[in-house]
Amino acid sequence: MRNILPKQAIYIGAKAPNFQAMTSLGPMDFYQYTQGKWCVFFSHPADFTPICTTEIGAFGALQDEFTNRDCVLLGLSTNNRASHLRWIQDIEAITGVKINFPIICDEEKKVATQFSMIDVNALTNGEPALTPLRAVYIIDPNKIVRLIQLYPLSTGRNTAEVLRCLDSLQLVYKTDGKIMTPINWIPGDDIVVVPDLENCSMFPHRRTIRDYLQLSPLDPNSLD
CATH class of the missing domain: 3.40.30.10 (Glutaredoxin)
Structure with a gap:
């Protein structure tokens, strides 16, 4: 072959x-x-x-x-x-x-x-x-x-899933990999803060579910 x-x-x-x-x-x-x-x-x-x-x-x-x-x-x-x-x-x-x-x-x-x-x-x-x-x-x-x-x-x-994935990837790209998006995430939902992130100042309202799982709303102004 x-x-x-x-x-x-x-x-x-x-x-x-x-x-x-x-x-x-x-x-x-x-x-x-x-x-x-x-x-x-x-x-x-x-x-x-x-x-x-x-x-x-x-x-x-x-x-x-x-x-x-x-x-x-x-x-x-x-x-x-x-x-x-x-x-x-x-x-x-x-x-x-x-x-x-x-x-x-x-x-x-x-x-x-x-x-x-x-x-x-x-x-x-x-x-x-x-x-x-x-x-x-x-x-x-x-x-x-x-x-x-x-x-x-x-x-x-x-196509809705392709758009959703594009939104997620672009958000990760804008934040230089500081965030991830959880299951079924769509724009406006809480994001996941990357574990062990040293500088969390852009996520002042994050909440800890577990040591390895922190959720946070994302202020669009923080991406500018």
Whole structure:
């Protein structure tokens, strides 16, 4: 069996590699497209597939929410640009949502392989078919991978959860890692103060549940 693993492993904390690719909006350099912004990068196995159609429409409907968070969206599918454009027209007709973000034309599945988005268990004639899973990467402005979600082809993603995770990651980023967010956290909820934090002056109203668990409201003004 041939080696299908990427040369550079993609994991939380790794630097996302740069690449150039054709997209539904024309040629793109990944680093230039994401320059100074967060990025939600998500993959699809193919155009004109049912779950993917609902997902692209859902991300498109929330594009303003991502823009307000200084975050760009980037999709990937394994067909050419002409197919992408026909598919986008179909998505817009079905969902009533305008799709303004680019979708990579990963016909040779190079980018999907580079980002470890592939399903190594999908076989064609005994060889891995390199079928992209439903992967989500949230990448920070320094090109560091902050979150990875992987779904099987049968399960659609949850855009509200992607937004929630982005809010959490951005808050941690702003506080330089001084806080964490607990189960089911949404903006406005109490945060968790990192255990053993030496300077807790920005959390004057923290309360101790256990030595290792301190909760605190977060004053947005303290982040400025």
